[in-house]
Amino acid sequence: SQKIEQNSEALNIQEGKTATLTCNYTNYSPAYLQWYRQDPGRGPVFLLLIRENEKEKRKERLKVTFDTTLKQSLFHITASQPADSATYLCGAGNTPLVFGKGTRLSVIA
């Protein structure tokens, strides 16, 4: 069956460092990957979308890559800040979007 795995349940990093989150998929050929941020008690908020024919996408301090050979996406937050602390969800599509369990990021001042 289709599987989306985010390798780390939790990730702690120091403020100012780059956070790197991993998303792997199996038994699946998604046309695109999306990354969302979710804060406690709230719904997920869209951050970035990358299509299968794109290698990399950037938005401000965020960068996402898509490697169809490795079946993997990496999500980077550079110059991380305590306000970046949240759970980050990887979603793979075709429609409907299928999500991983998420990685809880804590940025320590």
Next chain:
Amino acid sequence: NAGVMQNPRHLVRRRGQEARLRCSPMKGHSHVYWYRQLPEEGLKFMVYLQKENIIDESGMPKERFSAEFPKEGPSILRIQQVVRGDSAAYFCASSSGGNNEKLFFGSGTQLSVL
């Protein structure tokens, strides 16, 4: 510009009762998705609807659960004869189209079954 509206925010039901969760998509959006989230688990897809049509219900339990998105009014997720295992956060999302569209999520309904 109102986002996706879900109500109620919190819903408490006793075992055997019915739960009705409502979702009004963003203005101009005709695609609605329902997801369920349990603590320490990811978002699990349940059902995908367009106006008056169910497009994909592969994630929805075959019994007790149903969903609709009428021509007028909000989308409704209905759970009949609730059991304790139905306790979860239910999120609705909407989009303007199908493939390659980002989703806009509501704040969710937290269902607690006593």
